[in-house]
Amino acid sequence: MEIKNKLDKPYTEKQRINFIVEQNHRQCYEIRETELALEAWGYTSEEIEEQEQQRRNSEIDNKIKELYELSIPDVLKGNTENIKIYREVIESLKESKN
Numbered sequence: 563m564e565i566k567n568k569l570d571k572p573y574t575e576k577q578r579i580n581f582i583v584e585q586n587h588r589q590c591y592e593i594r595e596t597e598l599a600l601e602a603w604g605y606t607s608e609e610i611e612e613q614e615q616q617r618r619n620s621e622i623d624n625k626i627k628e629l630y631e632l633s634i635p636d637v638l639k640g641n642t643e644n645i646k647i648y649r650e651v652i653e654s655l656k657e658s659k660n
Contacts, residue, residue, distance in 0.1 A: 563609070566591050567602040619659050626655050 566589070569581040578600060585591045585602035592603040605613070629652050636644040 563592070563603045564606050565601050566604040569600040571598055573600070622655050622659050626652050629655075 567581075567585055569577060573581070581600055581602070582593055586593050589602065589604065594601045594603055629648055633645060633648040636648070
């Protein structure tokens with residue numbers, strides 16, 4: 563995390579409230595109060611990108627699990643053509659995680 567904005571002391575109560583509303587409620591930054599200022603902390607672009615990648619990988623994992631479950635009837639019936647399609651899609655999803 564990094565400091566995105568700060569409000570140096572001294573500040574009025576109105577300035578404090580406005581800062582918190584803008585930085586926390588609207589920008590979703592974490593507010594930290596120090597001896598010298600109010601600070602608005604937010605994620606770096608790298609942290610946001612990493613979080614997005616983790617979210618995306620989780621969605622892919624859930625889709626892979628769903629496809630495995632959907633393939634069970636075809637496996638039991640020996641439907642090799644559908645099994646092949648499921649395998650290709652699952653492998654493609656696994657590769658997209660990298």
